[in-house]
Amino acid sequence: MKIQKRRPTALAALLLTATFAFAGCGSDDGGDGGSADGGSGGGDLSITMLPKNLGNAYFDTSTDGAERAADELSAEFEEVGPDTASPDAQVSYINTVAQQGKDALILSANDPDALCDAIDEARSADVKVVTFDADTNPDCRDLFINQATAEGIAAKQLELISEQIGGEGEIAILSASANATNQNAWIEMMETELADNPDYAGIELVDTVYGDDEDQKSFDQTEALLQNHPDLKGIISPTTVGIAAAARYLSDSEYKGKVALTGLGTPNQMREYVDNGTVTAFALWNPGDLGYLATYAAAALVNGDISGEEGDSFDAGDLGSFEVGADGVVLLGEPFTFDKDNIADFDF
Ligand code: RAM
DSSP states (O other): OOEEBOOOOHHHHHTOOOOOSSTTOOOOOOOOOOBSSOOBOOSSOEEEEEOSOSSOHHHHHHHHHHHHHHHHTTOEEEEEOOSSOOHHHHHHHHHHHHHHTOSEEEEOOSOSSTTHHHHHHHHHTTOEEEEESSOOOGGGSSEEEESSOHHHHHHHHHHHHHHHTTTOEEEEEEESOTTOHHHHHHHHHHHHHHHHOGGGTTEEEEEEEEOTTOHHHHHHHHHHHHHHOTTEEEEEEOSHHHHHHHHHHHHTSTTTTTSEEEEBOOHHHHHHHHHTTSOSEEEEOOHHHHHHHHHHHHHHHHTTSOOSOTTOEEEOGGGOEEEOOGGGEEEOOOOEEEETTTGGGOOO
16 A cells, blocks of 8 residues: 655745746646655644545646645645556555544545445545545535536547647547546547537547556557557547657657647646647646645535535635535636647646
8 A cells, every 4th residue: 555645835835936827826846756754734634635546747736736735724634546547446545544534535536436335434434525536426425626627628628639630530539547437528528529519520539548547558559549540630638647648659750740639738748749849739727726626625524614515615725715516516617728838837
């Protein structure tokens, strides 16, 4: 079992390198994977964060945001997690949180159903459970902190690929794991939109493959896609791990600048490929804000400020006040597009 106790991120907060175009777009502290020499805070509130997997820059940034919120709330905070993004690997961490009697668990779920028994037990032991990034079934957790609407995320990626391939031709999707609730919701909406929206009549989705949020597997799947579909015009990768691996493959191949690549990436991982012309534009939200918001939501549940009912509202520090929507969902904002004109303004 891997446990990462991370230092407070007050220093990282001071090292903000730019004023960003959207709220609270903070800087990553480098995400070194953490050290075992001290958790943050030490107050009455104890919070564990469980990402899909460790070693993913996206989750390093969401954990930094969560830890910053935990510092502000004087909460005890730790990040735990598996190396592989699989539901089985997450179960033992949830069991441990229940046994430890933590106040709250914040997790990005690797499966909508498979974790629910373990989560039920944790909730019976009075642990408040907040999903962020990738949800479980709504009845299994207290709240879901959603980065942006699934419709908005799907629409943005289609808009980008359509622009990049001139509205015509074959495209493929390189996703994360086959069970990922978040990627699957976005893919389903992209499929519906491709079928229904006349603007996309010239675009054909010919394949969807899974790199499991593993760098090498995503790289190999990119190569296979290009070999299997010689007429491929573009790839959408709705995962930060997938898009970075696909960009690395394309960048050193004959397809650079010929096969378009877009999706969801972090500016720090994609910068090189935007600079060298492999990628023109991609999207994301600020994972740091997402972790920060999830932590304030967890604290509001634990403190009894909210129960998770629709219409409940709570304060989320720098990000302001948020309201719980239908099905216990709290929405962070809208996806944001990064390109060569703005990518230098971001550091995460
Ligand atoms: C990866 C993970 C995460 C997803 C981002 C876009 O880091 O799959 O769940 O939200 O990509």
